Amino acid sequence: MRYPGWRLLLFLSAASAPCYWLYLGAIAALGPDPGKVLVDNLGQGALVLLLCSLAMTPLQRLTSWSGxxxxxxxxxxxxxxxxVLHLTAYLYFLLGLDFTSFTLELIDRPYMAVGAIALLGLLVLAVTSNRWSMRKLGKRWKKLHRIVYPVLLVVLLHMLWVVRADAGRWAIYAAIAAALLLVRLPSIERKLSCLQGKAGAK
Ligand code: HEM
Incomplete structure (x- = not known):
C-alpha cells in the first residue's frame, strides 16, 4: 500500500459524509435560527432533568422502593x-466562540450571570456526587447537596428573565418545582411518612 494515510482519510471522509448531510438537514429543520432553538431546548432539557432528579426522593418515600x-x-x-451543552451551543452558535463578547454579556446581562451561578452550583453537585466525596464529606455531604434547591430557584429565575412575556411554560416548571420543594419541607415529609405508615399497616 503506497498511501495508507490518504486511503484512511478518504475512507473516513466517505464514511462520515452521511453524518455531515444529516447535520445539515437537522440544522435546516430547526428553522431560520437553529442556534437559538438548540440553546433553548438544551436549557429546557437541563431544567427538566433537574426536576426529574429532585422527584426521585419523594417517589422513594411514596412507594418505599429504594431503586x-x-x-x-x-x-x-x-x-x-x-x-454544559446549553452553554457550549450558546458560545458556538450564538457568539461564534467570541469569548470577549461572552465576558461582556456576563457583565451586561444579569440573566447570564444568574445562569453562570446555576451552572457553577450544578458543577459542585456533579463533582461531589461520587462515593469518594460522600465518604470524605461525611455528614457535610447531605448539607452541601441541599444547594440543589437554591440552584433550582436560580435556574427558574434565569429562565423567567429570558421568557418574560411568554411565561406560560415557565409557570408550569415553577409549579412543579414548588410542589417538589413543598414535599421536602420537614412538616410535610412527616405527614407523608405517617400516611405511608398507615397505608402499609392496612
Ligand atoms: C453560564 C451559564 C449559562 C448561560 C451563558 C446561559 C445562557 C442562556 C441564554 C443566552 C438563553 C436565552 C437564549 C435565547 O435567546 O432564547 C438561555 C435560556 C435558558 N437557559 Fe440558560 N444559560 C446558562 C446556564 C443555564 C443553566 C445551568 C440552566 C439549567 C439548568 C439553563 C436553562 C435555561 C433555560 C430553561 C432557558 C430558557 C429556554 C427557553 O426559552 O425555552 N441555563 N440561557
Whole structure:
C-alpha cells in the first residue's frame, strides 16, 4: 500500500459524509435560527432533568422502593451535561466562540450571570456526587447537596428573565418545582411518612 494515510482519510471522509448531510438537514429543520432553538431546548432539557432528579426522593418515600435513588444521581449528572451543552451551543452558535463578547454579556446581562451561578452550583453537585466525596464529606455531604434547591430557584429565575412575556411554560416548571420543594419541607415529609405508615399497616 503506497498511501495508507490518504486511503484512511478518504475512507473516513466517505464514511462520515452521511453524518455531515444529516447535520445539515437537522440544522435546516430547526428553522431560520437553529442556534437559538438548540440553546433553548438544551436549557429546557437541563431544567427538566433537574426536576426529574429532585422527584426521585419523594417517589422513594411514596412507594418505599429504594431503586429511585439510583436514578437520582444519574439524572443530576445528565442535567449538568445538558447545561454544559446549553452553554457550549450558546458560545458556538450564538457568539461564534467570541469569548470577549461572552465576558461582556456576563457583565451586561444579569440573566447570564444568574445562569453562570446555576451552572457553577450544578458543577459542585456533579463533582461531589461520587462515593469518594460522600465518604470524605461525611455528614457535610447531605448539607452541601441541599444547594440543589437554591440552584433550582436560580435556574427558574434565569429562565423567567429570558421568557418574560411568554411565561406560560415557565409557570408550569415553577409549579412543579414548588410542589417538589413543598414535599421536602420537614412538616410535610412527616405527614407523608405517617400516611405511608398507615397505608402499609392496612
Ligand atoms: C453560564 C451559564 C449559562 C448561560 C451563558 C446561559 C445562557 C442562556 C441564554 C443566552 C438563553 C436565552 C437564549 C435565547 O435567546 O432564547 C438561555 C435560556 C435558558 N437557559 Fe440558560 N444559560 C446558562 C446556564 C443555564 C443553566 C445551568 C440552566 C439549567 C439548568 C439553563 C436553562 C435555561 C433555560 C430553561 C432557558 C430558557 C429556554 C427557553 O426559552 O425555552 N441555563 N440561557
Amino acid at each position: 429511585w435513588i439510583a436514578f437520582r444521581r444519574q439524572l443530576g449528572l445528565w442535567s449538568f451535561s445538558y447545561a
